[in-house]
Amino acid sequence: CASPPLAAPVTTGASEQASQGPWSGRLSLQVDSEPPQGFHAGFELLGNAQAGELRLYSPLGSALASARWSADSAWLLRGDEQRAYPDLATLTAALTGAALPVSELFQWLQGHPAQPPGWTVQLGPADGRMLARRLEPAPSATLRLILDRPQP
Amino acid sequence: DGLSDLESFLRQARQGRASFTQVVTPPRREGEAAPRSKTSSGSFEFLRPSRFRFHYLKPFEQQIVADGQTLWLFDADLNQVTARKQQEVLGNTPAALIATASDLKALSGLFTLANAPDADGQQWVLATPKSRDGQLQSVRLGFRQGQLATLEMLDGFGQRSVMQFGPLDTQAGLKPGHFAFQPPPGADLLRQ
Numbered sequence: 601c602a603s604p605p606l607a608a609p610v611t612t613g614a615s616e617q618a619s620q621g622p623w624s625g626r627l628s629l630q631v632d633s634e635p636p637q638g639f640h641a642g643f644e645l646l647g648n649a650q651a652g653e654l655r656l657y658s659p660l661g662s663a664l665a666s667a668r669w670s671a672d673s674a675w676l677l678r679g680d681e682q683r684a685y686p687d688l689a690t691l692t693a694a695l696t697g698a699a700l701p702v703s704e705l706f707q708w709l710q711g712h713p714a715q716p717p718g719w720t721v722q723l724g725p726a727d728g729r730m731l732a733r734r735l736e737p738a739p740s741a742t743l744r745l746i747l748d749r750p751q752p
Numbered sequence: 753d754g755l756s757d758l759e760s761f762l763r764q765a766r767q768g769r770a771s772f773t774q775v776v777t778p779p780r781r782e783g784e785a786a787p788r789s790k791t792s793s794g795s796f797e798f799l800r801p802s803r804f805r806f807h808y809l810k811p812f813e814q815q816i817v818a819d820g821q822t823l824w825l826f827d828a829d830l831n832q833v834t835a836r837k838q839q840e841v842l843g844n845t846p847a848a849l850i851a852t853a854s855d856l857k858a859l860s861g862l863f864t865l866a867n868a869p870d871a872d873g874q875q876w877v878l879a880t881p882k883s884r885d886g887q888l889q890s891v892r893l894g895f896r897q898g899q900l901a902t903l904e905m906l907d908g909f910g911q912r913s914v915m916q917f918g919p920l921d922t923q924a925g926l927k928p929g930h931f932a933f934q935p936p937p938g939a940d941l942l943r944q
Contacts, residue, residue, distance in 0.1 A: 628830050630940060638942025638944055659806075659825055661776040661911070662846075662887055663887065663908050679908055744830050746829050
């Protein structure tokens with residue numbers, strides 16, 4: 601489709617897709633390439649693996665970029681630029697340096713540690729924390745994620 | 753008015769230290785009752801022309817430090833330090849507006865500056881970034897009796913961040929060394 605899907609509707613259909621969120625927190629990704637690449641941002645994640653939105657924020661709280669996806673498209677919105685990608689894996693690889701396992705991320709956020717191919721995942725120690733190491737494909741990468749404690 | 757307050761602030765406040773509280777409110781999403789805002793707080797220090805520190809303490813510890821050459825970002829929970837060349841990053845960021853700009857003329861190279869109507873007992877300046885990278889729609893600076901009181905940012909997604917400052921101490925005797933940043937032992941260092 602020619603244009604990005606609207607912001608993912610908050611109330612997705614029932615059925616098993618209903619991850620929803622939004623989850624917010626901070627993530628950092630370190631790719632052991634030559635030279636090493638690093639990505640570090642605040643995030644807000646919404647929807648589910650089939651249709652959703654990932655917004656990335658700078659430390660001072662201003663928006664950096666937003667990824668929106670639906671069954672057949674993935675878009676990266678950054679400033680005035682809107683770019684389509686075949687799927688979320690290629691989009692996140694272009695944005696952060698490594699294809700992020702987003703569908704497993706939704707499962708992790710609900711406390712079910714899924715093991716995407718090539719990654720090992722540790723939830724905890726405290727709740728809302730996650731450490732994931734990608735061993736293949738090379739280069740290796742480390743994804744750290746911390747969920748914001750719900751504000752009173 | 754706002755512009756004259758900003759001009760004298762840039763000229764007179766060569767350094768400063770103040771506490772801050774920041775409230776970030778995302779745009780309302782369809783199907784959502786009220787947008788969930790997030791509050792954080794900490795201390796802000798600067799030493800013109802090229803050094804500053806935002807030290808967030810609540811709800812989590814995070815430091816953004818410009819030491820003159822490098823912009824350091826330290827997230828204590830992630831135990832992660834990101835280092836970037838300062839001039840590649842700062843350009844038209846809100847920090848440049850209040851901390852590193854040397855004078856109004858330099859600032860007007862990066863932002864279109866205009867007076868905005870008085871509100872909340874403050875005189876306001878509206879700063880619109882000249883570079884269309886779209887990350888920041890606009891920034892507003894509020895001055896109360898000539899003292900910097902509020903920094904408001906509206907970003908490309910319509911998210912509003914309002915940072916309110918406590919009393920500004922401009923006699924804190926801050927030296928360049930005060931803005932040196934040493935990555936804590938064991939923290940991962942990412943150079944970008």
